[in-house]
Amino acid sequence: MVGLKTKNLSVLPPDAPLQVDETSETLRIRVPAGCKASLIDEAESRLTITLAENAELTYYKLIQEAPQAVHQSFLEVQIQRHAAFRSHVFLLGGGQIRHTIHVRMEGEQAECVLNGLYLASGEEKMETHTLIDHIKPHGTSREFYKGILDQKAQGLFDGLIIVEKDAQKTDASQTNKNLLLSSTARANSNPELKILANDVKCKHGSTIGQISPDQLFYMRSRGIPESQARRLLVYAFASEMINLVDHVPLREKLEQALFAKFHV
Amino acid sequence: MLEIKNLHASAGDKPILRGIDLKVNKGEIHAIMGPNGSGKSTLANVLSGREGFTVTLGSVTYEGKDLLAMAPEARAAEGIFMAFQYPVEIPGVTNNYFMKTALNAGRKHRGEKELDAIDFLKLIKEKAKLVQMDPALLSRSVNEGFSGGEKKRNEILQMAVLEPRLAILDETDSGLDIDALQIVAKGINALRHPDRAMIIVTHYQRLLNYITPDFVHVLASGRMVKSGGKELALELEKKGYGWLENKEPIRSAS
Numbered sequence: 001m002v003g004l005k006t007k008n009l010s011v012l013p014p015d016a017p018l019q020v021d022e023t024s025e026t027l028r029i030r031v032p033a034g035c036k037a038s039l040i041d042e043a044e045s046r047l048t049i050t051l052a053e054n055a056e057l058t059y060y061k062l063i064q065e066a067p068q069a070v071h072q073s074f075l076e077v078q079i080q081r082h083a084a085f086r087s088h089v090f091l092l093g094g095g096q097i098r099h100t101i102h103v104r105m106e107g108e109q110a111e112c113v114l115n116g117l118y119l120a121s122g123e124e125k126m127e128t129h130t131l132i133d134h135i136k137p138h139g140t141s142r143e144f145y146k147g148i149l150d151q152k153a154q155g156l157f158d159g160l161i162i163v164e165k166d167a168q169k170t171d172a173s174q175t176n177k178n179l180l181l182s183s184t185a186r187a188n189s190n191p192e193l194k195i196l197a198n199d200v201k202c203k204h205g206s207t208i209g210q211i212s213p214d215q216l217f218y219m220r221s222r223g224i225p226e227s228q229a230r231r232l233l234v235y236a237f238a239s240e241m242i243n244l245v246d247h248v249p250l251r252e253k254l255e256q257a258l259f260a261k262f263h264v
Numbered sequence: 265m266l267e268i269k270n271l272h273a274s275a276g277d278k279p280i281l282r283g284i285d286l287k288v289n290k291g292e293i294h295a296i297m298g299p300n301g302s303g304k305s306t307l308a309n310v311l312s313g314r315e316g317f318t319v320t321l322g323s324v325t326y327e328g329k330d331l332l333a334m335a336p337e338a339r340a341a342e343g344i345f346m347a348f349q350y351p352v353e354i355p356g357v358t359n360n361y362f363m364k365t366a367l368n369a370g371r372k373h374r375g376e377k378e379l380d381a382i383d384f385l386k387l388i389k390e391k392a393k394l395v396q397m398d399p400a401l402l403s404r405s406v407n408e409g410f411s412g413g414e415k416k417r418n419e420i421l422q423m424a425v426l427e428p429r430l431a432i433l434d435e436t437d438s439g440l441d442i443d444a445l446q447i448v449a450k451g452i453n454a455l456r457h458p459d460r461a462m463i464i465v466t467h468y469q470r471l472l473n474y475i476t477p478d479f480v481h482v483l484a485s486g487r488m489v490k491s492g493g494k495e496l497a498l499e500l501e502k503k504g505y506g507w508l509e510n511k512e513p514i515r516s517a518s
Contacts, residue, residue: 213315218352221312222366222422223340223373232365236356236405 008043012247031055031083040250045073051083053107059087060250064257065094067122072098081107081136088245091118091126092257100129105139105167116145117241119261120153120185127156134167134197143174146241148234149185150262156188157206165196174204179211179237181262234262265290265461266331266430271322273310280306282486283322290429291458295472295497296465298483299505304465305349307483308434311463312346313339326430340366341373345428347419349435354406359418360388362406363425370426391424395451413444420451431455432463437471449474469501482508 009027011018016037021028026046031037033052040060041047051057065071071094079085091097103112118126132141147155157176178187189206211233219229238258245251271284280303288294298304309317311324313336324331331339354362368378379387392399395417407415416436423431433452437445452462452475464477472480472494480496481488482505489508490496500508 212352214352215354217314217336218348218354219362219366220336221314221340221346221348222362222426223337223370224366225337225369226335228365228369229337232357233354236354239356 008041010040012038012040031057038247040247045071047074048076048078049085050078051080051085053081053083055080055083057085058246059085060245060247061087061089061099062092062250062253063090063094063097063099064092065097067093067124068095070094070096073100075099075101077101077103077112079103079105079107079110079112082109083107084111084113086113087115088241089114089116089128090241090254090257091116091120091128092254092261093119094124094126096125098127098129101131103130103132103141105132105134105136105141108136109138109140110136111139112141114141114143114145115241115244117238118145118147118155119238119258120147120155121150121261123152125154125156128158130159132159132161132172134161134163134170134172136166137168137170139167139170139172141170141172141174143172144241145176146237147176147178147187148181148238148262149178149187150181152182152184154186154188156190158190159204160192160194161202161204163193163195163197163200163202168197168199170197170200170202172200172202176206177237178206178208179234180208181211181234231263265327266463267323267325269323269325271307271310271324272320273306274318274320275306275309276316279320280486281310284483284486284488286481286488288430288461288463290461292479293456293462293464293475293477295477295480296463296483297467297469297480297497297500300467302483302505303486304467304483305434306486308346308349308432308463308465311344311432312336337369338373340426340428341370343429345423345426345431347416347423347431347433347436349438351407351415351419353408353410355408357406358403359406360385360402363388363422366422367425388425391421394424394454395420396447397421412439413441413448416440416444416448417451420448420455424451424455427460429459430461430463432465434465435467436464437466437468445471446474469497472497484508 019030026048027044028048030050034054036056038058042062063071077085120126145157149155159174161172161174163170174191176189176191187208191204191206193202193204216229220226242254266288268284268286271281273281296304319332364384371378397417477494480492482490
């Protein structure tokens with residue numbers, strides 16, 4: 001076992017027996033059988049994670065770059081039998097961000113949760129590309145990404161779930177919701193399912209919308225000024241994803257980023 | 265307190281109200297009844313300031329001010345409350361936080377000290393008893409997943425917290441079973457106050473079995489066709505609306 005040398009990652013608990021290989025350009029992390037840990041990643045660009053049988057990993061990714069910065073990162077995950085991988089990806093700032101996750105559900109009863117939130121304003125472009133490949137039976141995957149886009153920002157969600165022929169009894173869902181705060185912001189959403197097995201439960205959906213005039217009016221009719229009501233509704237939209245984060249300092253950091261971006 | 269004069273209004277492009285006159289003094293309870301499509305909800309919407317409704321003629325004066333020139337939040341801050349027929353769900357905003365924000369927005373507007381979290385919780389727990397609201401609903405998102413009865417109770421709870429001077433209740437009895445109706449009516453009655461006026465908009469007389477109005481007005485085809493005391497509601501219950509729909513509108517001497 002090798003300890004983590006990079007400053008970009010932190011492991012919780014710190015003594016979790018993760019196996020790390022830093023010899024190549026791609027950082028490789030193995031979560032041994034039965035091990036439960038969390039990983040906070042603030043800058044790695046190429047990462048491969050393998051979860052051995054019955055392992056559980058909660059992975060947090062934060063990307064907060066300058067408005068001109070270009071950032072691309074690639075994460076590959078292999079999930080073995082009865083293991084569970086849960087990720088929370090937050091794209092908080094950057095001129096051009098492209099975040100990709102490829103998940104291989106290699107063992108039976110593998111579980112995968114991909115959550116994400118992207119917050120873009122100005123002329124930022126944020127792309128999310130995900131692939132979940134169900135290879136073995138009885139796998140479960142839940143994917144939920146939300147985006148808030150203001151000014152001239154652009155967001156792209158491109159998600160593909162493949163259910164292979166042998167992956168019977170797969171239960172998969174994929175959701176993408178976008179909130180546009182200006183008429184010049186753009187969101188593109190491409191949720192896609194490719195199902196080769198015949199006994200599966202799969203669903204997907206996406207929405208692109210603006211602040212609900214009915215919700216806004218309801219709040220104003222209770223005396224809440226319009227600007228404050230708008231802020232509260234933006235906060236409510238984002239907080240659904242932020243509240244899924246158990247790690248308190250991280251959650252506070254996310255709240256601050258949300259506040260800085262949209263003044264909510 | 266409130267004076268509506270010759271009010272004409274459209275919903276979208278469609279003229280709905282064709283000359284409404286109504287005067288409400290403090291402490292009074294007015295019931296506005298009428299068949300579907302008579303303009304009851306349009307009147308309530310115009311008073312609350314909802315978009316999509318245009319006043320084409322006439323005026324509404326509230327405490328000497330032009331109500332129609334005021335933004336919805338300003339109307340609320342000045343003491344007007346609307347209990348909606350279809351309360352909106354707001355996922356991600358807890359009921360407690362919503363009501364605290366609303367209450368403090370009003371207090372700020374009036375130059376009063378804002379309530380802190382502890383004082384607010386004390387207040388809300390007290391008020392929740394009034395409508396027999398399950399305290400668990402206070403920490404849930406506003407109206408999200410609430411039953412029809414819970415949503416209406418939540419409206420009355422908000423009214424109890426905001427303590428308006430003029431409350432407009434739009435079809436508050438619709439969709440309620442008899443138990444929920446009694447709880448809601450009890451809550452409304454507890455909020456009767458010599459300084460507070462209420463306008464109860466309703467299709468059916470049954471809510472008025474529990475809340476006795478001082479005046480009953482009948483709206484048909486966008487006009488007030490009859491006004492009277494509480495006994496008018498009972499007459500309508502017996503005879504229906506048909507006998508009134510062709511009547512000439514009544515106009516106050518103005």
